[in-house]
Amino acid sequence: MLAIAQVGEAILNRQVQQVTEFSATLTQLADNMLESMMLAKGIGIAAPQVNQSIAMFIMASKPNERYPDAPYIEPCIVVNPKIIACSDELVSGEEGCLSIELQRFVILRHEWVEVRFQDLNGLEHQQTLTGFIARIFQHEFDHLQGITLYERSAMQTESSFGEDAQ
Template sequence: MIYPITVYGDPVLRKVAQPITKDYPDFDQFVKDMFETMYFSDGVGLAAPQIGLPIRMFVVDASAAADEEPELEGFKKAFINPEIIETKGDEWTMNEGCLSLPDIREDVSRPEFVKIKYLDENFVEHIEEYGGFAARVIQHEYDHLEGKLLVDHLSPLRKRMLKSKLTNITKGKVKTSYRIIIPGSRK
């Protein structure tokens, strides 16, 4: 099932997500649906709050960037109840987009490396360290679980410059190739 994407202005995107347990309803199918939704929307990551669910889970598939970073070959994972243990290294800037902020792409600085503890889709615990693009995608998706968006990394001036675009997103005045949930329209 392909979920519609929750966009800027919806309160769920500003909530700190809650942990989930093994008995989450139809969990295996839910993980598959998250990946399917991410691929359909042309994303490299998708967090549960982006489909309106305030739970601590995100999926990533950065294998398309393996041409530039060979270690990303087959980098497809589900992160359940993740906790960033450490970030380190120099901050580096890259242009980022977000499915919940359609038509907005901005330069965001993030640390080069991240160490993260998480459960995989079989609820097996892992502690792993990632660098480069993988670390960036993980940090971006993790932000969603903490109620943060990429615009929170921008200067106040840059945010003011984006105000009309952000207002249009909250009103659904944006074109996407995927279905969106306009803030306030959720039943």
Template sequence: MTIHPIVILGEPVLHRRAAEVTAFDDDLRTLVADMEETNRAANGAGLAAPQIGVGLRVFVYAMENDDDVPDHGVLVNPTLTLGKVSGKMPDPDDEAEGCLSVPSEHFPLKRAEWVRVSGFDQYGAPVQFEATGWFARCMQHEYDHLDGKLYVDRLVERYARKARRVAKDRGWGVPGLSWLPGTDPDPFGF
């Protein structure tokens, strides 16, 4: 297994729709194993293939939940059905979200409290479950990566301005920036 660099806001693969997986083969299983190892090294709740520069519709997650779903898993070619999003303004204390591709930052974002997830595992077996709360948030966050969206793209204008300012101050928004979990300092302080 290999730990891959995680690309940062501005890398083109993060900003375009990922391609469907067409072959459930050893290459896919190697990719998934590498993603799980990279996510573990990054102390992540989830990691999408575009975050390591691979434009495929795959994400892994590692998150305890109350939904009778395994705490670790993979979704290939997933689809999501979202519940309603309540309210308009996110709570900065209870709804602050972070992203490995926007290292060390957190901004509040409204998300649906419930989602139905379906897709496949790395062997092509169907996967389907419902997720609630922060687990539902994780599913939406990782799924967004597969559609070329980062959570900062969904922020209300008040927080979007702050996110743009941070990106500018850090020199993000251009290709070629990354960090290597397990080698570089953990940007979230874990």
């Protein structure tokens, strides 16, 4: 199992590099990340959390003790993701993070996002994600920009003074 970086470690606040080589090493890293995520009972994990500053994460939602209401989706490896469109509507929900043990945050996310990413073979995919899956995507996407739940919740608190609810 790979060690999971905890908040306070610099790697979690660093902007990642794009993946340019779709090699066996990348696949091996994805396998190790998936295993570590499952052992830690996570529903997603991003490369910076295992000390790799590259644009890759995994979403693999299924109900477990940490997220009893999570929907089931097959593990999805996401490389070089982009959010190309999103809903104006924001929804709030509770999130935890493998890098912030024992804490939950109420976080606003776009209700849906239209995303583009590559798989481990470099093939392009485009999908529209909604609800909880959209939330996982946005959480992991934040990790690639060096944003953890600490920074995200602080941003919300600051901006909530200027913006009214629509």
